[in-house]
Amino acid sequence: MTPLDHYPTIDLGPLMKGLVIGGLGIFHVFLAQFAIGGGMLLCYLQWRHMQGVCRLARRFTDDYFKLLVLVSFVLGAVTGVAMWFTSIQISPRTIGTMVHEFHWVWATEWTFFCLEVVAGYLFYRYGPRLPDRTRLQLLVLYAFASWMSLFWINGILSWQLTPGGWLENHNVWAGFFNPGFLPSLIFRTISAAAIAALAACTLVNAVPGFTREERQSLVAVCARPLVFMLAMPLVGAWYLGTMPADSRGWATGGSVPMTLFLTMAVGSSTLIGLYAVLAILRQRLYVNGATASLLLALAFVATAGGEFVREGVRKPFTIREYLYSNSIARDGVADLRRRGSTTDDPYPLRDQADYPNEQLVLGAKVFRAQCSVCHTLDGMNAIAELAATWSIDQRRLNIAQLQRTKPFMPPFAGTPAEVEAIVQLIGWRHAGRPADWALSEDPAVLAQIERWLEEAGTGPGNARLALGARRQ
Amino acid sequence: MNTLFPLGLPAATAFYLCLYLATLVVHLIFMHYVLAGSIYLAFGRLMGRARCQACSWQAILVDWLPFATGLAITAGVGPLLFVQILYGREFATANLLLSHRWMAILPVLIVCFYLLYLQKSAWIARRAWAWRSVVAAIACAGFLFIAWSWTENHLLMLDQAAWPGIYAAGSLRYESAAVLPRLAAWCFLAFPSLAIELAWQGRLLDRLDEPAAAGMQVLGLSPVRRLAVTALCGWAGTLLASWAYWPSIPDAARAAITGPLGGPWLAVVAVGLVIQIASWGGAFFSDRLARGQLIVMTAAWVATLLGVAVVRETIRLAAVDLAIGGQLHQQALGIGGLPVFLVFAVLNAVAIGWCIRTVRGQVTTGSEG
Numbered sequence: 001m002t003p004l005d006h007y008p009t010i011d012l013g014p015l016m017k018g019l020v021i022g023g024l025g026i027f028h029v030f031l032a033q034f035a036i037g038g039g040m041l042l043c044y045l046q047w048r049h050m051q052g053v054c055r056l057a058r059r060f061t062d063d064y065f066k067l068l069v070l071v072s073f074v075l076g077a078v079t080g081v082a083m084w085f086t087s088i089q090i091s092p093r094t095i096g097t098m099v100h101e102f103h104w105v106w107a108t109e110w111t112f113f114c115l116e117v118v119a120g121y122l123f124y125r126y127g128p129r130l131p132d133r134t135r136l137q138l139l140v141l142y143a144f145a146s147w148m149s150l151f152w153i154n155g156i157l158s159w160q161l162t163p164g165g166w167l168e169n170h171n172v173w174a175g176f177f178n179p180g181f182l183p184s185l186i187f188r189t190i191s192a193a194a195i196a197a198l199a200a201c202t203l204v205n206a207v208p209g210f211t212r213e214e215r216q217s218l219v220a221v222c223a224r225p226l227v228f229m230l231a232m233p234l235v236g237a238w239y240l241g242t243m244p245a246d247s248r249g250w251a252t253g254g255s256v257p258m259t260l261f262l263t264m265a266v267g268s269s270t271l272i273g274l275y276a277v278l279a280i281l282r283q284r285l286y287v288n289g290a291t292a293s294l295l296l297a298l299a300f301v302a303t304a305g306g307e308f309v310r311e312g313v314r315k316p317f318t319i320r321e322y323l324y325s326n327s328i329a330r331d332g333v334a335d336l337r338r339r340g341s342t343t344d345d346p347y348p349l350r351d352q353a354d355y356p357n358e359q360l361v362l363g364a365k366v367f368r369a370q371c372s373v374c375h376t377l378d379g380m381n382a383i384a385e386l387a388a389t390w391s392i393d394q395r396r397l398n399i400a401q402l403q404r405t406k407p408f409m410p411p412f413a414g415t416p417a418e419v420e421a422i423v424q425l426i427g428w429r430h431a432g433r434p435a436d437w438a439l440s441e442d443p444a445v446l447a448q449i450e451r452w453l454e455e456a457g458t459g460p461g462n463a464r465l466a467l468g469a470r471r472q
Numbered sequence: 473m474n475t476l477f478p479l480g481l482p483a484a485t486a487f488y489l490c491l492y493l494a495t496l497v498v499h500l501i502f503m504h505y506v507l508a509g510s511i512y513l514a515f516g517r518l519m520g521r522a523r524c525q526a527c528s529w530q531a532i533l534v535d536w537l538p539f540a541t542g543l544a545i546t547a548g549v550g551p552l553l554f555v556q557i558l559y560g561r562e563f564a565t566a567n568l569l570l571s572h573r574w575m576a577i578l579p580v581l582i583v584c585f586y587l588l589y590l591q592k593s594a595w596i597a598r599r600a601w602a603w604r605s606v607v608a609a610i611a612c613a614g615f616l617f618i619a620w621s622w623t624e625n626h627l628l629m630l631d632q633a634a635w636p637g638i639y640a641a642g643s644l645r646y647e648s649a650a651v652l653p654r655l656a657a658w659c660f661l662a663f664p665s666l667a668i669e670l671a672w673q674g675r676l677l678d679r680l681d682e683p684a685a686a687g688m689q690v691l692g693l694s695p696v697r698r699l700a701v702t703a704l705c706g707w708a709g710t711l712l713a714s715w716a717y718w719p720s721i722p723d724a725a726r727a728a729i730t731g732p733l734g735g736p737w738l739a740v741v742a743v744g745l746v747i748q749i750a751s752w753g754g755a756f757f758s759d760r761l762a763r764g765q766l767i768v769m770t771a772a773w774v775a776t777l778l779g780v781a782v783v784r785e786t787i788r789l790a791a792v793d794l795a796i797g798g799q800l801h802q803q804a805l806g807i808g809g810l811p812v813f814l815v816f817a818v819l820n821a822v823a824i825g826w827c828i829r830t831v832r833g834q835v836t837t838g839s840e841g
Contacts, residue, residue, distance in 0.1 A: 005561070008568045008639040074585045077545050082578045084552065085567065089575065092564035099556045100800070104809025110549045111813070111820040117546045118824045121539050122831045130834055137830070141823060172808040348640045 003332020004413070006345045007092045009368050014379025017090045017372070022311055024086055026304045028079040030195065033188065033303070035072035036150050037196025038064065039143030041225060046136045054221050056214055061135075062128055063207045064200060069124045073117070091373060093327035094318040101166075102156050105176060109152035116145035150188055158184045161314050162242055167321055183239035190232055191303065193225035194272065198296040201280075205289030216286045223287070226276035232269055244320065246407065246462040247313035255408065258312050265305030268298040315408035316460055324410035324460075326370050333458040336413040341369045356428075356437040363425030366418045370410075377429060384429045395423045396445070400452035403461035411458055416449035474732050477782050484801035485794060488558050493781045495550030500777055502544035504665035507615050509533045509540065510584075511659070512666065512702070513591075514612035517605040519690070527690045529670050529698065532677065538588040545581075557804050562792060565635055566628040573644040574625060577618045584614035616659070623655040630791040650720035656713035661780065663706025664748060667699045668773050671766055700756035707749060725790040734786035737779045744776030 012020060042061050049057035087095035099106065119142040127135055158180035159166065166175030200222035204215050240248055250258045272295055279285045287295075318325050328336065342365040349368075355361045367375075367383065375383045387395055398405040400419050402412045412419060420440055428437050478486035516523075516530045524530050555563055567574050587607050590596055596604055628634070628646040638646065674695065690698060718726070728734055751769040755761045 007561075007565055008635070010568055010571045011642075070586075070589065073542050074582060074589075077542065078578060078582050078585065081545065081549070081552075082575075085575060085578065088564050088567045089571070092560075092568065096556065096560045096564065099553065099560070100804055101807060102809070103553060103557055103804060104807065104813045106553050107550070107813045108809070108816045110546075110553065111817045113546050113549060115820045115823050115827075117542050119827050121542065122827055125539070126831050126835050130831065134830060134834055138827060141827060145820075170807075346636050348636060350640060350642045352640075 001329050001331065003335045004328050004341060004344075004369065005093050005096075006347065006369070008347050009372055010089050011350075012376075014376055016374065016376060016380040018311075018374055019380065021083075021086050021090045022308060024079065024082060025311070026300075026307045028076070028083050029307055030300055030303045031072060031076040031079060032150070033192035033195050034199055035068060035076050036143075036146045036189075037192035037194070037225070038068045038072065038199065039139065039146045039196075040193060041196045041200055041222065042068075043136065043139045043143050044225070045221065046132070046139050048221060050132050050136060054217070056210070056218055057221065058132070058135075060200075060204070060207070060218055060222075061139075064203055065120075065124055065127065067199070067203055069120065073120065077117075091318060091325075091327055094323060097319060097323060098156060098160075101170075101175065102159075102172065105152050105156060105172070109149050112145045112148040112152070116142055116149065119145060147189070147192075150192070151185060154185045154188060155181055157310075160317075160319050161247065161310070162244070163320050163322065179242040180239060183235055183242060187232065187235045187239055190228045190235065191299075191306075194229050194276075195296070195299050195303070197223050197225045197276075198272070198292060198299050201287050201292035202289060202296055205287075205292060212286070216284075219280070219287050219292075220284055223276060223280045226273070227281060229269065229273040229276060232273065236266070243313065244462070250315075250408065251309050251313050255312070258309055261305045261308040261312070263305075265302045265309065268302035268305065272298050272302070316403070316410040316462075321460075324413075326373050326410055326413075328370070328410065328413045330460070333411050333413045337415065337453060337458065339415075340418055341414040342366055342418065345369060354433075356435055357439055359421050359439050359441075360425050360428055360437060362418065363421035363423075363428075366414055366422045367425060370413060371422075384426055387426050388430065392423065392427065395426060396420070396449050397452055399423060400449050401456035403459070404456055407461035409461065411456060411460065412453065413458075416446045416453060419449045419453070420446060476736050477733050477786060480733065481789075482794070482798045482801065484805040485558070485798050487805060488554055488801055489785060492551055492554035492558055493778065493785060495547070495554060496781050497774070497777050499544065499547040499551050500781070501665065501669070502540055502547050504662035505540045505669050506537060506544050507619060507659060508662035508666035508702075508706070509537050510588075510608070510612040510615045512663075513537070514605075514608040517601075517608045521601045523690050527698070528674065528695055532670060532673050534592050536673065538585065538592070541585055541588055557801065558797065559629065559788070559792060560800070562629040562632070566625045569628060569635060569638050569644075570621070570625060570646065571644050574621055577621045580614045580617055584611045584618075587611040587614070619659060620651070620655055623651055623658065627651060627654065630788060632791075648720070650717060653713050653717035653720065657710055657717055660706050660709030660713055663709070664703040664752075665706075665773065665777070667703035667706065667752070668766070668770055670702075671699055671761055672770070675763070675766070694759050696759055696761050697756050699761070700752040703752045704749065704756070707745065721787060722790065725787040728786045728790040729783055733789070734783050737782040737786070739779075741776050741779035741783065744772040744779060747772035748776065 010017070042064060045054065045057040045061050045064075048054040049061070084095065119138050123130075123135065123138045123142060127138070130138070155176035155178070159175045159178050162178045162180040163175055164178035165171065166178065168174075201219050204210065204218045204222060210218065240251065243251070246254075251262045253259050275295065280287055314320060314325075316324055317330075318327070322330055324330060328341070342362065345365060349355075349361060349364055351364075352361055355364060367377065371383055375381050375386075377384055387398070390398060396419060399412055399422060400416075402409045424437070424440050428434070431437075474480060478489050481489065513530060513533050516527060519527075587610055591604065591607055591611070596607060624646045627648055627650055628638070631646070631648070634646070693701060721729070729738060748769055751765055751772070755765065
């Protein structure tokens with residue numbers, strides 16, 4: 001594996017790249033879970049209808065399926081492709097590694113997509129004209145195919161945080177059936193069932209032609225899958241337990257944003273669960289459109305919080321212990337410390353003429369190669385802002401020992417000259433980007449940076465945390 | 473590369489290329505329907521309400537284009553996966569260089585997709601005819617934009633020398649003399665595909681065997697003749713655009729196309745083309761399209777698509793360095809999971825077949841639940 005592959009980088013201005021893919025990811029996951037849960041719910045409704053205990057279920061199933069097609073088949077499918085393309089835009093090496101290692105898993109998932117689309121569309125188009133038994137068969141195939149797509153992608157996504165035995169043997173199945181696979185799969189299945197139930201409650205109120213009593217009876221049936229939310233705390237704790245200790249630590253107090261987002265997810269899920277169990281299922285209260293929409297919005301918040309945490313706690317890696325967030329291979333840091341991270345970069349800077357000297361050009365290239373995936377220069381999570389109060393020596397030390405400065409940062413993967421170049425870049429921007437800027441080439445400074453780099457080592461900060469824990 | 477494709481290539485590369493091409497051809501079948509169908513519909517709308525309503529092909533397109541788009545997107549996932557195994561660096565770089573402009577295909581695709589559903593809605597049916605023309609025109613323009621973007625992306629992948637310069641300029645566009653003729657060639661090629669697909673749909677939906685009554689004629693042409701004209705014009709346009717595209721192809725690639733690597737496949741394209749043109753010509757003059765004739769034509773069409781896909785790949789193979797990629801392909805082939813894919817591919821294909829057969833049987837026998 002090469003230490004670093006050079007790709008052209010995209011410029012999103014003041015936007016953090018992570019926010020773009022995170023935002024799209026949350027949206028896509030919510031739609032996908034709606035589709036998966038929707039399939040399961042419709043099977044249940046059709047079965048209830050065939051049992052003769054819910055006479056409205058057949059009609060509602062057809063209404064619900066129209067929504068499923070319009071939302072999931074269009075937005076869900078295209079945002080799925082969009083996730084792929086956006087991943088390439090943000091981190092081509094991460095998605096490239098995932099595709100390379102799991103291409104047969106992805107290809108298998110694709111065969112289920114095909115079944116899902118065909119079974120779903122046949123039901124959408126001909127469902128009202130088909131006998132009950134065939135309707136149920138089509139729905140079961142549709143639901144099974146959509147759940148299997150979750151099964152396959154869940155293995156790949158959970159592998160990113162807990163690669164398990166794959167790190168030792170690179171066996172695809174050791175990676176796929178990783179420690180986080182099962183709790184994550186169960187948790188997502190429950191989430192999917194809950195989202196679909198809440199969407200159904202919203203739709204019951206939106207579809208014309210039902211009386212109040214009919215709506216109430218449909219809500220009572222559609223809300224039943226919400227009872228599975230009772231298992232969420234247990235499965236959630238199981239999932240947390242499979243996380244690496246440092247990742248779990250950030251989610252449970254070590255990192256304020258991670259903890260806040262986890263609290264948001266847990267709080268929203270708790271509110272939905274309590275309302276569902278106590279009000280809807282126990283007291284059989286009627287849920288009107290506004291309440292159902294509010295609960296669905298809370299489910300979106302819960303999904304957003306959960307996905308943010310899942311993505312965030314992987315730091316400083318995109319593939320745990322293998323590939324850092326900035327697409328530098330863990331095993332490649334030592335090599336880049338010798339050769340430099342920009343030596344082989346074939347792409348010039350777009351604003352090269354704006355820099356007064358070559359050292360600042362180098363600094364900008366280092367920023368592009370190592371920092372720009374998570375930071376901007378002046379926008380969100382701006383590097384200039386974060387280092388604003390640091391003295392110049394503090395900047396040198398903190399950047400040289402990045403993984404010690406913040407344990408969710410990767411180690412600096414470049415030469416002492418590259419550290420000094422980025423330090424000078426930050427200083428130049430703080431000074432208002434003057435037309436003249438002196439070179440900083442003091443050998444004593446570079447020697448000190450080299451000592452700091454050696455002292456920090458080439459491993460991630462969490463290695464030091466783990467070592468400290470063992471000593472205690 | 474002096475042997476017939478894919479025989480002279482490293483085994484792993486040849487294996488992934490075959491998978492890529494097989495999935496690409498399936499994608500093309502649906503993509504052609506969507507691209508040519510949306511153009512057919514947009515121009516058809518200009519003929520006015522009466523003629524449109526008399527044209528059963530337009531009715532079929534309005535009805536089926538949303539599903540075909542869903543199939544085209546789903547079928548596109550396969551080649552998208554294998555192209556990243558085969559040319560991961562080139563594909564990712566081209567995406568990144570075109571950046572926002574490239575990513576714009578996604579919102580455009582969503583808008584077009586919803587417009588196709590809008591086209592068949594009762595809501596638009598209640599509106600003035602002009603609205604339907606506008607909706608069809610926007611959807612068509614959107615799909616053409618997507619086609620243009622893919623063409624640019626593909627050509628940029630092949631032009632590695634241009635990458636640093638394009639990045640430095642930050643233009644988000646790839647300007648080349650090859651873009652327009654190549655785009656035109658692919659767009660025109662979609663029409664013969666559309667004609668065959670509509671012919672099958674018409675047969676399966678029992679619209680093709682109806683007599684060419686006056687009511688079914690549009691611009692003096694029966695349904696069969698309209699399909700024949702669509703296919704023949706498509707082929708004429710494809711040949712003309714290919715002729716314009718040829719000079720922009722690098723010498724090495726041209727030698728590969730006409731040499732042992734691509735030459736026999738070019739011959740397959742030529743034979744398939746002759747069979748299709750002769751069959752459509754016969755259908756036009758006899759005003760009839762027999763089932764056997766359609767089967768022969770379909771076989772020739774699939775062979776042509778496969779040949780075109782291989783010739784397209786020959787151009788790419790002449791432009792990329794297989795020494796680097798070959799090692800990655802070999803590594804990829806060593807990764808487990810292929811048997812699982814094959815098992816589920818067969819099982820899901822059977823399940824899909826069962827779904828279609830069961831629903832078709834029950835819908836045509838008219839059984840109600």
